Amino acid sequence: MRAAFIGSNSQTLSTAELLLEDGHEVIIIERDRARIDELSERFDAGFVHGDGTLPDVLRDAEPENTDVLFCLMESDQTNILAGLIGRSLGFARVVPRVNDPQFQRIAAELGLEDSVMPNRAVAAHLKQLLSGAKSLELSSVIRGEAAIFSLTASETEKGPIGELDLPDRTHVVCLYRNEQFYLPQEVRTIKAGDEIILITSHQQLSKLEQRFERSEAGDQLNAD
Template identity: 30%
Template sequence: MRVVIIGGGRVGLQTARLLVERGHDALVVEHDPERCEFLADEYVATVVEGDGTEPSVLRQTALDRTDAFLALTASTDANLTACLLADRLADGRLRTVMRIVGEDDAAYRELVDATVDPERAGGRMAANAVETDVRTLEDTAGDVEIAEITIREGAPVADRTLADIALPRGALVVSDVSAGTIAGPETKLVPGRTYVIAMVGDVADEVVNLTRG
């Protein structure tokens, strides 16, 4: 897969590294000349110097041969502009991904294929490092959160099957990680075992309380 990344800062560089490690081709567009020199010395991806919100610069990136377009600068407005321009220049064939900086992504979901928030991801990792029995795996579209939760001894749901408990509306036990099985009505929530649970944000606290006691 060929990927064009707008923004060669820390987020853009790390993303390029990961994609290249996974066997993809990456091209990075960066407006700062000194940063371009640094990126070139890293030998991670092809580097184009220029403003990623300018059509003339985007035309240099061979969008007709590109599969995905990631706008990862520190400006939400610039990222949106770049994605919309690239999508137009590529006749809608690109998968567009934009970085959101300090904003709710709800306003952007209909305009691009996906949004990312590195600060929120960093916060999730920090919270995971503190809590050993609740580990957020992913934020999905909308307000749905997917987490691994370990059942504590004495919790309200401990040693009960899913058929026997009433989880709040907006919560779903997906699988028993410890047993490696998909959850069903007969699945018992055993203390010490870990389960994947999908939940809408406003019921997350209630779900955690039920599994902790």
């Protein structure tokens, strides 16, 4: 897999390091030449010098040969802009970092459904630790043939949860509405914009992708 990153903050470097350890190709787009010189001694990665929000610079990262573009800069607005430009240039998948819930909703409305909220995820984990709860990584409890698939409901999916067109061995685990978590028995009707979390088997992923036109790489989380 080939992954490109805009910027070189700590989140980018931590993710890039893990990908490199697994044998993936990493490209880092950085506007500071001195920073590139420093990082090139630490990371066996490719580098593109320039502003990652500019189309000409992103083209140098070879969107046609890249599986995913990560936009993990500090500014939500900049990440969304870079994600939109990257998508228009043909990156197969763009993943913008978005921390403000209002920008998360905007990102979803713009079709940037792979946006991530790392600050919120870390905060939720710390809250569990403070309460004394045992927090488990999802990959440690989803094993074997099981997989998690998420989708953002469109107008087509509106209606009773029980009428959602799902393949065999696939069930709704929960959904998020306006950043609130609900179990299926608590909210029986799906609204446009709801994030629906499904549990399924690997064999059904292709059917789900076709049904909801989602990317397997973006919406599944599997356990080894």
